[in-house]
Amino acid sequence: MPKVSIAKIEGRARGGGSEIALAMDMRFAAVGKAIFGHPEVAIGLVPGGGATQRLPRLMGRGRALEVLLGCDDIPAELAERYGYINRALPADELTPFVEKLAHRIASFPVHAIAHAKASVDTGAFNSIPEGLLVEAHESDLSVASEVTQARMKEALKAGDETYEGELEMAYLSKLSPME
The missing domain is CATH 3.90.226.10 (2-enoyl-CoA Hydratase; Chain A, domain 1)
Incomplete structure (x- = not known):
């Protein structure tokens, strides 16, 4: 699910x-x-x-x-x-x-939640190599999303890639609405 x-x-x-x-x-x-x-x-x-x-x-x-x-x-x-x-x-x-x-959790993109959950479920119930393959696939699917692309740009603009930005993650739930 x-x-x-x-x-x-x-x-x-x-x-x-x-x-x-x-x-x-x-x-x-x-x-x-x-x-x-x-x-x-x-x-x-x-x-x-x-x-x-x-x-x-x-x-x-x-x-x-x-x-x-x-x-x-x-x-x-x-x-x-x-x-x-x-x-x-x-x-x-x-x-x-x-x-x-x-x-x-509800403030995050639905597709990213589903892809992350699928990766965790595969890793929990299969071998690590199988889990890593599914994780790579699910990650690729999530990165391809237009919603993800827009939110990544917004996060970078907010300073996500800086030392200070990495210390404070509260802004993540304040990114633009998804769809």
Whole structure:
């Protein structure tokens, strides 16, 4: 899917709820409120919504087995350390953080987001040589875009290639609208 998906978790995400969150591109959770887990094995089931495939890729085989076979609650802080989620944030900071990130991403060219995401997905699930080939191809496709050409000129004009310009990247979300 070329669009970005973000999960914001403020409660319990067990079993199918966890698997829905795991299917998202990014996951953010509230400290003291978010709980993750997979109770399926304890009742004689194998998770069937992707957890056995996604968790090992996120946190490694051993930790995935701990989560899936241990059938225990995983608080947000531990979920962050294990790689289950991107970040565990204080509950009052969660929504502003996720909204700011989503708006920032949405301010960038849609095609560039899709090409970058395709490159990351290929690299995550294939060999490095395959990933590098796809990355080069996706990069070439993005550079050829008229939107990209115009935004590159605008970024260079704003001083992007200077030492000072490289220190401050806030201007990136202020470039001209895309299409």
